[in-house]
Amino acid sequence: MTAIPQVRFDERGKQLPFTEQEVDTLIPLVTEHYAPxxxxxxxxxxxxxxxxxxxxxxxxxxxxxxxxxxxxxxxxxxxxxxxxxxxxxxxxxxxxxxxxxxxxxxxxxx
Incomplete structure (x- = not known):
């Protein structure tokens, strides 16, 4: 099972970007959750x-x-x-x- 990418922050509290692999993992999860x-x-x-x-x-x-x-x-x-x-x-x-x-x-x- 693929791990769900976690939101990460730098030392100043700014959100770090997702990697392309994390984006590829997130897209099917988001579309399944929000599908009409x-x-x-x-x-x-x-x-x-x-x-x-x-x-x-x-x-x-x-x-x-x-x-x-x-x-x-x-x-x-x-x-x-x-x-x-x-x-x-x-x-x-x-x-x-x-x-x-x-x-x-x-x-x-x-």
């Missing part, structure tokens, strides 16, 4: 009696620490829904419009 989580917004289609008969993905999204971005599929007119929300759950709440819209996480939470 992927999710899908799934529409459950129901008949008049409330029975589910289809499920489709209406949009894909990514959620970071402070926001969730959503991009939908193009409609018949070539228009594509895009939005930024405080969270994936907020996107579902605001976009459901009384329908059965569900959040499906693609990436497991760490």
């Amino acid at each position: 989580r992927r999710f899908a917004l799934c529409q459950v289609v129901r008949d008049d009696e409330g029975h589910a008969f289809d499920v489709s993905i209406v949009a894909w999204g990514i959620e970071s620490d402070d926001s969730a971005s959503v991009v939908g599929y193009s409609d018949a007119y070539g228009q594509r829904m895009r939005g930024t929300f405080q969270s994936a759950e907020d996107a579902v709440s605001l976009l459901a419009a009384g329908g059965d819209l569900r959040l499906a996480w693609v990436d497991a939470a760490d």
